[in-house]
Amino acid sequence: MNQGSAENQQETKQYKVMPILFAMLLSGFIGLFGETALNVAITPLMGLLQVGPTTIQWLTTGYLLVMGILVPVSGTLLQWFTTRQLFTTSLVFSxxxxxxxxxxxxxEVLMIARLLQAVGTALLLPLMFNTxxxxxxxxxxGSAMxxxxxxxxxxxxxxxxxxxxxxxSLSWHFIFWISLPFFVISLIFGLRFLPNISKLTKPKIDVLSIILSTLGFGGIVYGFSSAGGHGESGSGWSSPIVITTLAIGAISLLLFSIRQLRMEQPMIDLRAFRYPMFTIGLVLVFICMMVILSSMLILPMYxxxxxxxxxxxxxxVMLPGSLLNGFLSPVMGRLFDKFGPKWLVTIGLVVVAAVLFLYTSIHSTxxxxxxxxxxxxxxxxxxxIMMPAQTNGLNQLPSHFYPHGTAIMNTLQQVAGAIGTALAVSILSAxxxxxxxRVADPASTTNQLAAFTAGVQNAFVFAMVLAVVGLLCSLFIKRVRVGKQAGQGSAH
Structure with a gap:
């Protein structure tokens, strides 16, 4: 069986890997680009659409909420629907x-559009990883990841x-018009080249698990996002809605976890946490997403x-770093294949912590x-940090855990984004x-600017502490032995 699978893999690599990658990566890029594309348009959109800051926040909160609810279900969807069915559905929604x-x-119409886009991205991300x-x-x-x-x-x-x-030079509508042809091209490539590569096991659908997952992840994402949004008016964490949704989310997640561990065919198999490198990789990815998404919100704002x-x-200002990050990811993938994750991740976290420390003294001049x-x-x-930690963790999983491992990792990335941005905004506001x-004339422009600067510096202190925690975790990362896992991987 291993030999036959290996031959199939070789054939796939020879004929279909590049177009498959192209279709997946292009649609994934445009989908995730949409997650932050409106960040710099938020201020003008408030005036154009005549809504306040707490309402406009829903363009991001709603997006993250749908992702947080749908991505956990993806492990089950990957086992029920073919690769082509899921890919086509995700692109149609996008x-x-x-x-x-x-x-x-x-x-209101823009809000509905954002929710449709989020459904598309939520279906696509786990499918991309699994493929x-x-x-x-x-x-x-490593290179592929x-x-x-x-x-x-x-x-x-x-x-x-x-x-x-x-x-x-153009209106905000063109953020979406320019994205459209790329989705269409991805769909054409996917329909032409993407084979059905996942094995359908069609496990029994447990409705209670889906309800608990939706309440759990939805409650956590909504609670944190609402706290961050209301933070502008200073009432975030004491809001009854925030307290209630976080409590419902936490209790539902606890019940969900207990149920998954007791089921023979769980919706998300939490036994993946038995693999220590997967767990460490997950923690590092979680911290990394909190740092990057909170910084991506605070820095443009300042x-x-x-x-x-x-x-x-x-x-x-943010373009050179973003471009370099994009170009370096495949390079880091090749370095990971050659040297493993340890030094890459540890040095990366030292660099990030040092930069965030310097950001804590940022000011208007x-x-x-x-x-x-x-x-x-x-x-x-x-x-x-990101790719080596992620790949090393997933490499330790046997092949039947792939849908579950990717579902866990993608879900927690969305939750990390919601928690990171909410805490950063709340710390900034506080x-x-x-x-x-503490000042005599709080209404003066000078004091307002100084107060905003102090809030931003505090938010970067929070991000720096996260990076230091990540650095301590990275000391325990070890390279997964490829020989042992290769057989498990090819058995898929």
Whole structure:
């Protein structure tokens, strides 16, 4: 069986790997680009759509919420529907959402469009991971996952920069019009070249597990996102809605976990946590996503509000680091294949922690060149952490755990994004309020700017602490022995 599978893999690699990768990576890139593309357009959109900051936050919160609810179900979907069915469905949702967003006349229509886009991305991400794990042998997986790293890290990082360039001369609708042809091209390539590569086992669908998963992950994402959104008015964490949804989310997740461990065919097999490198990889990816998404929110905000830069300039400041991160991901993949994860991850976390430490003293007169340089170093560090930690963790899993491992990893990335951004915004708001409470004239422009700067510095202290925790975890990472796992991988 192993020999036959190996031959199939060889045939897949010879004839179909590049077009399959192209279809998956292009659609994944545009889908994830959409996750942060509206960040620099948030301020003008409030005026154009006549909504407040807490309402406009829903364009991101709603997106993350759908991802947090749907991605956990993906492990089951991968075992019930063929690769082509899931890929086509995800692209149809993405295309529909993009067209509706591009023509949105009101906030409500744009909100519906964002939810449709999120369904498409939520279906695509786990499918992309699972496909890579099946069509590539273990010894070449680092390079392939490096390309996924390019998509997962570069797309959200480049979102604000690309959007800033678009908004400089076109309306916000063109953020979506420009995305549309790429989705269509991906769909054509997928229909033409993508085979059905996953094995359908059609496990029994446990409705209670789906309900508990939805309440659990949905409650956590919504609670944290709402706290972050309301943080602007200073009432976030004490809001009854936030407390209630976080409590419901936590209790539901506990019940969900107990149920999964007791089932013969769980929706998400939490026994994957028995593999220590998978667990360590997961913790590192979780911390990395919290750091990157909180920084991606705080830094553009400070560049525009604290340093009075335009959306275009703020985007351009972050472009070199984002581009370098994209180019380096495949390079880090090849280095991982050759040397393993230990030194890459540890050095990456040292670099990220050092950059965040320097960001804690950012102020309105900090030279732009310094911010660009720091951002470049941070993105280099991130590229050294994400893919090696992710790939090493997934490599330790036997093949029947692939759908579950990718579902766990992708779900926790969405949860990490919601938690990271919410905590960062809340810490920023608390720092701002604390500073203004200590000055004689809180309404003065000088004190307002100083208060905002203090809040931003506090948010970067939070990110730095996360990076240090990650650094301590990285000391325990070990390379998974390829020989032992290759047989398990090819048996798939």
């Amino acid at each position: 295309i529909a959402g993009t067209i509706v967003a591009a023509m949105s006349p009101t906030f 890579i794990l099946v069509i590539f042998p273990v010894e070449k997986r 490096g390309l996924i790293g390019l998509v997962i890290m570069f797309a959200p990082a480049a979102g604000p920069a690309i959007s800033g360039l678009i908004l400089a 560049l525009q509000q604290g340093m009075a830069l335009s959306a275009l300039t703020a985007g351009l 900090t030279p732009i060149a310094v911010i660009v340089t720091l951002h470049i170093f941070m993105m280099v560090g991130i590229s050294m 720092g701002q309020s604390g500073y203004l409470s």
